[in-house]
Amino acid sequence: MNRLLNTVRPYAWGSTTAIPALLGTEPTGEPQAELWMGAHPGAPSRLDCGAGPEALDALIDADPAAELGDATVKRFGPRLPFLLKVLAAGAPLSVQVHPDLAQARAGFADEEARGVPLDAPHRNYKDANHKPEMLVALSPFEGLCGFRRPTEAAALIDALGVDALVPYADILRAHPEDGALREVLAAVLGADPAEMAGTVHAAAEAAARLAATPGTPYAADYAAYAGAARHFPGDRGLVAAMLLNHVRLQPGEALYLGAGVPHAYLDGLGVEIMANSDNVLRCGLTPKHIDVPELLRIVRFEADDPAVLRPEAGPDGEELYAAPIDEFRLSRYVLAPGSGPRTLDRDAPQILLCTAGQVRLRTPDATPSGAAGPGTELLLGPGESCWIRAGEHTELGGEGTVFRATVAA
Template sequence: MNRLTNTVRPYAWGSTTAIPELLGTAPTGEPQAELWMGAHPGAPSRIDRGAGPIALDAVIDADPVAELGEATVKRFGPRLPFLLKVLAAAAPLSVQVHPDLAQAKAGFADEEARGIPLDAPHRNYKDPNHKPEMIVALSPFEGLCGFRRPTEAADLLDALGVGALAPYADILRAHPEDRALREVLAAVLGAEPEAMAATVHAATEAAARLADTPGTPYAADYAAYARAAHHFPGDRGIIAAMLLNHVRLQPGEALFLGAGVPHAYLDGLGVEIMANSDNVLRCGLTPKHIDVPELLRIVRFEAGDPGVLRPEAGPDGEELYAAPIDEFRLSRYVVAPGSEPRTLDHGTPQILLCTDGRIRLRTLAAANAEATDDAEITLARGESAYVPASERTELTGEGTVFRATVAA
């Protein structure tokens, strides 16, 4: 068991205050968007086992079975299969989708065969893996997730009173769900840029007015689009966003985002976990490359409820955020003072993140479940630890700790 030293990624959409407040550090004045915990080669966490700091991916590479467990290596290969983050959004992230595993493998192989450099701006597939993900709100959190029902999207567009949007509303009402959503998204992304920018400006001005009009249906949604347009004026992604469910999470609530589901995070602080991949296809709210044909091939044109998740409490106090994925398993413990110690299962690698209070971790000897004298860590708010597969760990203290591991 080792305390983690983690990297903060300073993306432009990040909050200047949320992560410093979590960590108890002074703001730098620059955006601090994501705190990475894991072994992703882009920004691996570091641990110290007595010989100085070393990157976690290097530690795992040196002995994958000891660190990850034989079963994890057999299922996912010799690398940590998940990445844990704290995400702090003060501006919208791009509207995006992720491929499924078969699509990622095929897309990566194709771009490799065509000799497209991994760092090329028009490259879609950075690795042959899928990227399902989950976000758990630590603060009130706002996002977009999955398609609205086409008739609902048509009503929302019609209420804006922008003539250029009327053909989209007509399509949404006239055709079956998958065809309607595909045709409208393709039309928005394929429209002449100057004309679309004018449509977006008119739509967001109308959205801002409606957001301030008492009793207006979708007022909160219109307010979200108007705020997004402040950061991305004229971006066609604003119209694409209007096709998606607008979601507001309260602290402790979560979203699971599977392959092909369009989504975007708009504002708030959360714990995010994902499969260890960089594969993203974007469709708006970004200056980055948008590959429209590939995007339309990957998106699942299925409407429905975004499916807000709440944790399911187990008999030992573990609160599980259930997700249909094997690469990660996310849960939390809310530890009350004086409560009985909680013993975590072992056999898979774990990252433990304290988000409130102080949590004490002790390594238990496998044979007799007694704590060893020298394997104890206290995590304050914002601090995290890595536990290799071979170690059992006991939780005590007072506070909240998130547990990231691999599904058994």
């Protein structure tokens, strides 16, 4: 086991205070959006195996079987198949979707064949992998996830009283099947942005007014949309966002976001895990490129209530956040005072992240030296994490909360 040294990504939507509060550091005044833990080449974690800090991706490249285990290499290749993050949203992220594996492979191959540079702003596929993801709230957390039922979206839009939006509500009300969602989203994103700006401003003002009116249905939803509009004034993506479910998570609750599900994070602190990919297609609330035809091909137009996940109790105090994906498995331990040690044996790589209290990791015959290596003990506080190579015997104790990221069995 080895302590990880991780990078904070300063994206503009990040909170200026949430990650510093977790880490116990002073805010810099700049946004701190994501703390990355893993071997993604964009910001790999570093660890010291005795010869100074070394990037985790380089360590894996040097001996994939030793770090990942033969079974993981056979299933996913010589790379860590997941990326773990602490995500701190202080402003809305763009409304977005991710492709499935077949779509990602085909899209990546097509853009490579056409010679589209990887860093081109209009490129959709940065790699040939899918990007299912899960977020577990550490604080009250707000987001948008999946489509509302068309009739519900029509009622929400109608109440705004904006004449230019009436045709969209009419489509949703007259055709209450999922095809209406496609028709309205295509119309909104296909409209001229300059011509839509006035309509969006009127919708944002109406949403703010309704959010402040006692007894208004969907008041919390209108507040969320009005808040997003303050960050993206005039963005036609606001109307697209109104087609989506507004979700509020309490600490410990989670969302799983599969391929084609439109979503956006709005506010809050959470632990996020995903397959190791950068493939994002955007729907709105963004100054970045929106490829409308490709987006409409990828989006799953299926209306449903968002499935809020809660952890399932397992053996030895482990609580599992179940997800239908092989690349990652996320669980947590909430360690009470005086509880016995938990054994974390697993023939797969693991990253442990402490989010509260102080936890202790030890290998057999450990001594409390605080250094990494065989026969040692490692203490983790909030925001600190460690790498456990495949097959390494480790025991977990102390008092606090720990998230455990690995691959599915």
